[in-house]
Amino acid sequence: TFNDLSFANPTAWQWSFPGGSPASSTEQHPQNVEYATPGSYVAMLVVSSPRGTDTARIQITVNPLPAIDAGNGTREVSICAGSSIQLNATGGTSFQWSPAQGLSCTDCPNPIARPTTTTTYTLTAVNQFGCRASDNITVKVLPTPVAAAGPDTTICRANSVVLEGSGDGS
Numbered sequence: 001t002f003n004d005l006s007f008a009n010p011t012a013w014q015w016s017f018p019g020g021s022p023a024s025s026t027e028q029h030p031q032n033v034e035y036a037t038p039g040s041y042v043a044m045l046v047v048s049s050p051r052g053t054d055t056a057r058i059q060i061t062v063n064p065l066p067a068i069d070a071g072n073g074t075r076e077v078s079i080c081a082g083s084s085i086q087l088n089a090t091g092g093t094s095f096q097w098s099p100a101q102g103l104s105c106t107d108c109p110n111p112i113a114r115p116t117t118t119t120t121y122t123l124t125a126v127n128q129f130g131c132r133a134s135d136n137i138t139v140k141v142l143p144t145p146v147a148a149a150g151p152d153t154t155i156c157r158a159n160s161v162v163l164e165g166s167g168d169g170s
Contacts, residue, residue, distance in 0.1 A: 012048040017041070020060075038064040063129035066092040070123040071137035078140040084114040085139060092125025092133075102139075113139050 015025045019041050020033045035041060041060045046053055068091035071077065079085050089095050089109040097106045102115035113121065120138040127133075150164030 010047045010049045014046040014048075016044045018043075035060070035062040038062045063131050064127070065131045065133040066125045066127035068092050068123060068125040068133050068135050070121065070135040074137065076138040076140055078142055079113075080142050081116070081144045084112050087111055087113050087121065087123075087137060087139075089123050089125060091127070093128050094126045096124045098122050098124075115139050115141055117141055 010028075013026055013028045015027070015030055017023055017025070017030075017033050019037070019039075020035050020043070022030075022033065025033075033043075039062055041062065043058050043060055045056045045058070047056075068089065070087065070089055072088050072090075077085055087097070087103075087110060089097075092109075095107060095109050097103055097111055098121070099119065100106045102113055102119060103121070104112040104114075113119075118138065118140045120136055122134055122136050124132055124134045145168050147167040148165065150166070153161050153163075155161050
């Protein structure tokens with residue numbers, strides 16, 4: 001607040017944002033001042049008018065983003081078709097997973113994922129300050145191996161046969 005009503009028609013504004021970017025501004029309503037590090041900062045405003053200058057200060061508290069992880073440091077996991085895997089979110093107080101297809105729940109930290117095709121899941125988490133951050137994990141679905149034992153064969157006792165197994169696995 002300013003000392004008197006003579007500042008209703010100011011002629012100049014000078015903001016300073018120690019630790020912020022930009023460090024200063026001459027706009028009445030500066031936007032997009034960023035602080036790279038969480039903490040408390042004091043911004044100062046000097047307003048000039050034909051009657052003099054006045055100074056005001058405002059404290060700005062920068063809260064941290066959630067340090068979230070959608071997959072214990074992993075960006076991709078693989079499962080066999082028809083299998084499932086438990087995803088493990090950390091770093092938030094509330095969670096939202098998307099897309100919902102193939103998940104046992106979308107608002108829990110550790111849903112069971114059973115996608116039918118390779119899917120990238122996005123986790124958005126909120127921390128105790130209400131700050132949001134996102135992370136991704138891809139669940140790669142590997143195809144089921146194909147096995148073939150060869151044609152049916154009939155042999156006589158004491159004879160042998162060569163089996164002709166094939167497939168794309170081991």
